[in-house]
Amino acid sequence: MNVSLTSPLDMHLHVRQDSMLRVVAPLSAEHFAGAVIMPNLLPPVDHLERLLWYTEEVRSAVGTATFEPYMTLFFRDYTEQELEAAKPHLLGIKLYPAGATTNSEAGVQHISAMDHVFRIMQDLDIPLLVHGETHGFVMDREREFCEVYKHLATTYPRLRITMEHITTQDSVQLLDRFENLFATVTAHHLVITLDDVVGGLMNPHLFCKPIAKRPEDRDALLQAALAAHPKIMLGSDSAPHPVSSKECPGCAAGVFTAPILLPLLAELFAQHGALDRLQDFVSSNAQRIYRVTPPHKVVTLQDVPMTIPPMYDTVVPMWAGRTLGWSVTAVH
Amino acid sequence: MNVSLTSPLDMHLHVRQDSMLRVVAPLSAEHFAGAVIMPNLLPPVDHLERLLWYTEEVRSAVGTATFEPYMTLFFRDYTEQELEAAKPHLLGIKLYPAGATTNSEAGVQHISAMDHVFRIMQDLDIPLLVHGETHGFVMDREREFCEVYKHLATTYPRLRITMEHITTQDSVQLLDRFENLFATVTAHHLVITLDDVVGGLMNPHLFCKPIAKRPEDRDALLQAALAAHPKIMLGSDSAPHPVSSKECPGCAAGVFTAPILLPLLAELFAQHGALDRLQDFVSSNAQRIYRVTPPHKVVTLQDVPMTIPPMYDTVVPMWAGRTLGWSVTAVH
Numbered sequence: 001m002n003v004s005l006t007s008p009l010d011m012h013l014h015v016r017q018d019s020m021l022r023v024v025a026p027l028s029a030e031h032f033a034g035a036v037i038m039p040n041l042l043p044p045v046d047h048l049e050r051l052l053w054y055t056e057e058v059r060s061a062v063g064t065a066t067f068e069p070y071m072t073l074f075f076r077d078y079t080e081q082e083l084e085a086a087k088p089h090l091l092g093i094k095l096y097p098a099g100a101t102t103n104s105e106a107g108v109q110h111i112s113a114m115d116h117v118f119r120i121m122q123d124l125d126i127p128l129l130v131h132g133e134t135h136g137f138v139m140d141r142e143r144e145f146c147e148v149y150k151h152l153a154t155t156y157p158r159l160r161i162t163m164e165h166i167t168t169q170d171s172v173q174l175l176d177r178f179e180n181l182f183a184t185v186t187a188h189h190l191v192i193t194l195d196d197v198v199g200g201l202m203n204p205h206l207f208c209k210p211i212a213k214r215p216e217d218r219d220a221l222l223q224a225a226l227a228a229h230p231k232i233m234l235g236s237d238s239a240p241h242p243v244s245s246k247e248c249p250g251c252a253a254g255v256f257t258a259p260i261l262l263p264l265l266a267e268l269f270a271q272h273g274a275l276d277r278l279q280d281f282v283s284s285n286a287q288r289i290y291r292v293t294p295p296h297k298v299v300t301l302q303d304v305p306m307t308i309p310p311m312y313d314t315v316v317p318m319w320a321g322r323t324l325g326w327s328v329t330a331v332h
Numbered sequence: 333m334n335v336s337l338t339s340p341l342d343m344h345l346h347v348r349q350d351s352m353l354r355v356v357a358p359l360s361a362e363h364f365a366g367a368v369i370m371p372n373l374l375p376p377v378d379h380l381e382r383l384l385w386y387t388e389e390v391r392s393a394v395g396t397a398t399f400e401p402y403m404t405l406f407f408r409d410y411t412e413q414e415l416e417a418a419k420p421h422l423l424g425i426k427l428y429p430a431g432a433t434t435n436s437e438a439g440v441q442h443i444s445a446m447d448h449v450f451r452i453m454q455d456l457d458i459p460l461l462v463h464g465e466t467h468g469f470v471m472d473r474e475r476e477f478c479e480v481y482k483h484l485a486t487t488y489p490r491l492r493i494t495m496e497h498i499t500t501q502d503s504v505q506l507l508d509r510f511e512n513l514f515a516t517v518t519a520h521h522l523v524i525t526l527d528d529v530v531g532g533l534m535n536p537h538l539f540c541k542p543i544a545k546r547p548e549d550r551d552a553l554l555q556a557a558l559a560a561h562p563k564i565m566l567g568s569d570s571a572p573h574p575v576s577s578k579e580c581p582g583c584a585a586g587v588f589t590a591p592i593l594l595p596l597l598a599e600l601f602a603q604h605g606a607l608d609r610l611q612d613f614v615s616s617n618a619q620r621i622y623r624v625t626p627p628h629k630v631v632t633l634q635d636v637p638m639t640i641p642p643m644y645d646t647v648v649p650m651w652a653g654r655t656l657g658w659s660v661t662a663v664h
Binding site: 215 | 526527530533536537543579582648
């Protein structure tokens with residue numbers, strides 16, 4: 001069995017900076033034709049000059065023209081002039097509730113105080129990408145945030161809003177209620193639940209934000225992805241941390257999946273007889289939703305086993321040491 | 333402010349074997365007049381000879397006559413003769429659903445297959461101590477197990493059953509529905525929720541089974557403890573693991589609290605104006621429920637700060653490095 005995917009896209013990716021950037025960016029570029037690059041550096045990517053600098057950093061780390069970094073700005077109180085100037089250089093603006101994830105301390109405290117920015121974004125047709133979690137109890141944060149999504153979707157009906165890395169049944173349902181809501185889903189949230197994180201031995205390498213939820217949540221996400229739901233895109237949220245920041249008393253949130261994404265997804269979709277719908281999930285939906293045309297790249301996967309390495313440089317990948325039934329066998 | 337506690341008891345304690353036993357047992361003996369010693373060694377303590385051997389091991393590690401180890405056998409298919417012979421040497425029998433916690437692989441798969449053992453225990457008036465979790469989703473395991481408690485409590489109305497380390501509102505409510513149900517509660521489940529484990533950075537030293545639950549669960553446990561609920565006893569489930577088994581990819585379940593239990597509880601009860609009810613929670617209820625008379629020991633605590641050490645030998649305690657407002661200032 002095999003499947004060929006045209007220009008796979010990872011619509012939510014963390015590639016960091018400096019030495020980490022040089023380790024992880026090429027791994028994504030090997031299998032993907034492009035990725036949405038998250039702006040949560042320290043300090044965040046929140047003005048044009050830094051955006052252009054970071055774009056060059058990513059391009060230089062990748063070292064190939066067959067991978068397009070779709071850049072994002074970190075949401076703040078931008079002026080119309082700033083956004084007009086930045087628009088040609090970005091895919092969207094990423095909104096973090098303050099403190100919700102790695103380096104999000106500069107994020108927004110109160111959504112409604114930013115109404116004028118949302119209005120400008122709507123007028124300029126700049127998509128809004130949202131880490132949708134409140135500061136409530138860890139299992140409730142995404143569900144509670146649905147109220148914010150409803151508010152944004154109804155107040156700005158022409159603003160394209162992406163609910164990033166959704167993890168609950170509620171979020172999947174919300175997607176169908178508002179025309180201007182879209183979503184990314186990670187690969188790991190299609191296959192794990194909280195049981196995999198803390199149900200047996202505790203696994204820091206499966207600890208991420210949003211935390212993996214209940215079996216019925218995972219099943220809802222999986223069914224939507226397998227059905228090629230037209231508003232759902234792969235966004236891996238692959239988030240590398242050095243092993244010293246994971247296997248320690250204060251373990252950082254993030255699952256590193258970039259190099260195993262396509263094999264994992266091919267195996268999963270094949271298991272469910274849905275290989276013919278993988279193209280939509282990993283590229284076609286995103287191209288249509290974001291109106292982008294990535295570099296042409298054809299990635300072929302076959303049911304040839306691949307054992308996941310224990311480490312990529314200092315980073316332990318998801319399911320290190322496990323053997324997947326599929327692997328990438330050709331990239332053209 | 334100060335409080336004097338007479339013969340504090342820890343009704344659920346893991347002291348392990350060998351070098352770990354020699355590190356942790358004296359720490360409990362320093363503040364407590366006795367403790368219920370869990371039998372989940374490898375192999376388990378499941379016959380009289382091993383029970384007597386383990387009793388001597390614990391006594392020898394403790395090295396003081398003012399600490400009584402209340403021993404337990406690991407539940408299995410015992411004969412009446414075995415239980416009659418063991419009865420003078422134990423406090424109860426500990427039932428583990430197979431695979432639910434550390435070294436529980438030898439536990440029971442199907443409760444009803446063991447009806448004859450429960451009947452013998454009821455006839456001999458040997459208490460049943462239960463780790464009450466199913467193999468379901470991690471946040472549901474204790475709630476699902478309530479059905480087993482109901483079955484046991486109604487089928488064996490004269491059998492004293494202790495729901496060990498309860499963590500949910502449901503369990504607190506169940507306690508009031510059946511005369512022969514009792515419960516232990518840990519100190520950590522009075523103060524943490526799943527948010528403390530995986531809501532911010534992930535904390536392996538707060539990872540335990542049952543996993544800490546929702547805020548409303550913690551609040552229900554706390555209210556019951558502060559109210560000196562007559563069927564609730566302190567059972568710390570203090571469970572030491574070397575740091576190498578905690579800060580690693582497959583982190584073992586267990587929170588090590590033994591040396592900080594009484595300061596933590598004194599501070600907590602003082603904060604809620606309930607210091608006068610701490611004696612019931614840490615000793616009087618247990619003495620009445622189990623009909624035991626521990627060695628006489630008076631432990632005085634004062635609102636004198638204590639900073640929790642980073643390690644006890646190889647073991648990281650709960651809240652290492654944090655300063656508690658209370659400490660033990662005298663033991664007579």
